[in-house]
Amino acid sequence: MDDPRSRILPLLRQGEHLLWVGRPDPRVRFTGADAFLVPFSLLWGGFAIFWEFMAATTAKQQPFFALWGIPFVLVGLYFIFGRFIYKKRRKLRTVYGLTDRRAIVCIGDNSVSDSPVNGMPTKVDRSKDGRHVSVTFGSQGMAGAFGMGMYQNTGMDFFSLGQAVAFFDVPDRDGLLRALDQATVG
Template sequence: MLDASHVIAQQLDAGESLLWSGQPRKGIVFRGPDIFMIPFSLMWGGFAIFFAVSVLFHVRDGGGGPGFVGLLFAIPFALIGLYMMFGRFIVEAIQRDHTCYGVTDHRVIIVTGLVDPQPAPDVALVTALVAALSPRKVKSLDLRTMSDISMTERSGGRGTITFGPQNPYQHFAGTGWPGMGFATPSFDMVEQVKSVYALIRDAQQKRWRQ
């Protein structure tokens, strides 16, 4: 299990002080856009799997050459359908589980793509695959130059802090769909978001006065 404070501490410069560290919410999460995406994924995935099974039975019953060609097309569609229905939730949960956030007296730090040294046996293969597709990245934003910081708070005090103008697809970020990541740097689904937001604003004001 990751220690966010240890991960962020490894990124600190000499004389830099860590004010806060944390991670996004753990586990499977359903977001607002899933109201529309889940029915669509069920229709797409259901059709893709039905098509793949139909072609498979055709080949089994002696369908011949055309049947094998159809199977080559059907398998990728079925895999995409399974990802849309189930896999994207697992991938997105693993990505959140390997993300750490930090606030220092100089900047905001976002570290993604981390891998546990000894992942649990039941998720080791999936974790390794996600890690291979999502290499480790470190992003830092200087408090002195940040001008647009917004906060969205939800029930239970959890929410998201966005650093910069929101892109048009921001509401689809975090849903696990390819190409729909957080283009705008964010602290996604953090606990006590109002307190973290206030801490960032306070650190930013102190940074401006330096």
């Protein structure tokens, strides 16, 4: 694993000071949204597999129905399993940086997003066991008002319209919160 500082330092602007750098914990799999997503994915996937099974038994008379169900089975499998694999791989490539001016999220080598820290609303969520913290910077706009931001950090992020910059599942909660206090005071 590469050094997270080496990925954030080149992104700093002139006069900007790095206060904290970290990574998400790839072992954290579930979010609050999974209370809805897990049962929904099982229902979707179960129905799609049932459809395919029933269509396969009548495929000689109606081959269209067997073909029609294949995309639904694939989506169901992604909902059930694939999103967790995607989420873990994404977390392994993600680095967070907090400066005196911005929150920076770097995913892989080509994806960088940032948000100003001062004067922006900041939402801090602690995990139920108290070992991790997630911080959302700025507002989610209309997407947040309609619950579309609920898909962030679920492996189904493509449903989140107008995603806010956020640090998810950070194990260094004390270091991040201290740096956040420094950034918002300054």
